[in-house]
Amino acid sequence: MNKKRNINNNIIFVFKLFAFLCFLLFINIVYLQVFDAKNLMENPHNSQVLEKGENILRGNILTKDGTIIAYSEKQHTQNIRIYPQDKVYSPMVGYFSSRYGSDGIEATENLYLSGNNKNLNLLGPLGKLFTNDYGYNVRLTINETYQNAAYNSFNQKGAIILLDAKNGEILAMVSKPSYNPNTINKEWDTIVNSPNALLLNRVTSGIYPPGSTIKPLIAAGALNYNLINKDTLLDGNSNWQIGPDYILNNDEKANFGMISLNKAMAVSSNTYFGRLALLLGAKKLENTFDTFGFDKKLATDFPNTLPKMPDFSELSKGEIVQMGIGQGSLLVTPLRMSMLASAFVNNGTIMKPYIVDQIEDRNGNIKEKNSPEVFIKTVSSDIINTVADSMEEVVTYGTGKRAKTKGVKIIGKTGTAENTSGKDHAWFMGAFHINNRAIAFAIIVEEGGFGGAVAAPIIHNIINQILAKEGD
């Protein structure tokens, strides 16, 4: 009798054990179907989503004014993706291939484009009543005129970004050289193996030393800490001995004498800004970069690379000077430089750049609309104005004078960045005012040489094309 009771107890124990195991099964399934579902659905290998997409005509990608960049069409039994603009919008818009997955906007907005609506999925079979046969359309903030102007303005390797400083809308994003997304399947091997990194979006993920284009930030920092004012004179001559092996020169070893901020910015005096960097010191330098958001992740509707900054506490005197002229271990993306520029025409506020304006259904009804957001507030308007004035002199008579365009107010800063590849990268960043808008920009021509000679004229070219199309 005792034994029997014992065995019965054991049986009950085993039952409880199994009930617990079943509970574990249940929890795991809850995790799969509720918590991890979105992740699994966005996995590029998930053919469930693709299959669902097969029955639905994928949505269009459009510019703000409605020009079609990508659309799908049924040919015979298959849906084919067509890109009427060829290379102009790659790799920003990306590609969509059943074999090779997707990239760019095609990837980040895939759930909308393929018509999947995760909320409807939760409804299960009821959701089928509300599902369309068409995917949603994605309308970008990109302006066709600006994009074409930027694309046609240069032929070398590099990147251009134009954005509206007041609201963060990206008006043009060009990365060259790029690929033709129409023939992605046929040319995949060539594209992937090209030494020119055709798939790289140089605007968001190309990482380069900023060179002299960082000088406005250095100036803003020094003004912010009251180390100088706009009339303070510092030694702008060449031949500045910093360490036993380190002599800093201006370009072409020019001597400028004792100069103030405006002159220093216009001629891009390395020694002036090197001295500013030393005045700031490592900690204040680090704080200045933080103030302008260089260590803050940009969470927006496209992936982007965070700037690479050194460990400021470990910087030697010479390295601090290098920071002041944008060399050393500092690496930035063109996107971040355009964001820096935007601060100087928006009272110190940097808006969050974004590229998706709204999601619409086939009939134009808005499903979701993105609105401008502030990314970071930097320094006071007074400091902004002081630095902006000096940047205007860059274009009026300084290193950036080849950007000068009649009737258009432009501020900027050139950069000629030494880098490991040998030939210097040519930079030009800044902003121009046109049609009541303030457009911030950054241009880089890889291994292009002097910023003033190579990059600055490009913006002149772009503005002229825009004026021709849009008038004033």
Add this chain to the structure above:
Amino acid sequence: MIKDYFNIIIWPSIFVVSAFLLNLLIKGNIPQEDILITLVFISSFFLLGIIFRKINKAIDIYLFYLVYFFTSISAVLILNLKPNLFFHQMLWIILGLWVAFIIFIFRDRVLNILNYTYILGFISLFLLVLVLILGTDINGNKNWIILGPIQFQSSEFAKLFIIAFLSSFLAENKNVLSLPNKSFKFFYLPPFRFLAPLLTIWGLSLMMFVVLRDLGSALLFFGIVVIMTYVATSRKTYVFLASAFFLISAYFSYLLFGHVQTRVAIWLNPWSDPTGSAYQIVQSLFAISYGSILGTGYLNGFPNLIPEVHTDFIFAAFSEEFGLVGSSILIIAYLFFFYRGITIALKSVDLKYKLLAFGLSMSILLQTFIIIGGVTKILPLTGITLPFISYGGSSMLSSFISLSLILAISTKERDYE
């Protein structure tokens, strides 16, 4: 009584009929033979339920309802997943039901074999060794034995004999097996001739894995032996010994065998090779997560993207189409089946029957846990079936035989204490 019966039994029937109509609507036509066999399926369950009750009122009718529930899910799923296999699956279900019926009629004689411990032992041994020697590789699983036109999964039947043997052996010898021994205080070992059969089964389970690469059967047999021995003897020693044995053999087989390393790799990180060796589990996870809470709806999922979806992965297909709600209900149903099984076991007077009822219902739930765990990545993937639902004659037959034996025991002398 009969009215209550009808009220419950009607629901799976409605389920099956509506599934049929949906299929007809969307897919066009259904072969006549499929319609006929489904009618036979529905009427067999209706009829036999009543007859079972008439034969012996004490029978646990809930088990019968549950099996009808499971098999109707099987019918509904297979109709969509593999329409050309539908007829066969229904045939096996109906055959299984009638075999269960016949066994039930002769239950006294059938249950009598529990008295012949060693014959049961030898048959189990024979079946296991047979498959180790003669096992033929079908779909990566060498568990099959082919005799002329017939092919069957020997392990499904070996499982029944092992459980029967264990029930008989443990009932007979449990006193010896659970004697306290003065020599070792904590670590106790019974005389070898009593330990031998247990060791043999452990060893053969290991062989099943190493030679046949059938991890599922190995885990199942191992689990059955360990749990039944614990229940009969209350000795945790066996559990510790078995776990040690398991861990050591697992460790060595990992070191020695490539196929083990692959399985562990794709279990721990299927994303390392999602289009290659981990393709099955990855597709299973995608399908299940796609189902979300309410599922995609019947006929709305894409289960055919999953390989082996009608056998190993049938739960993934079910989960995709019926969601979290459906999956939970299914798991609860299997747990409820076990609950009814142990209720019968708890009330049994005769120890052999107690252990048999427990062992059979436990093995069904254990098998369910192993396969659902495998397709949801809690456990490594194995090739065993989901009882009463997966496609497969051997599995269906052995499950129905289990059902019949449990029902038989429910009519035996009860202890109402």
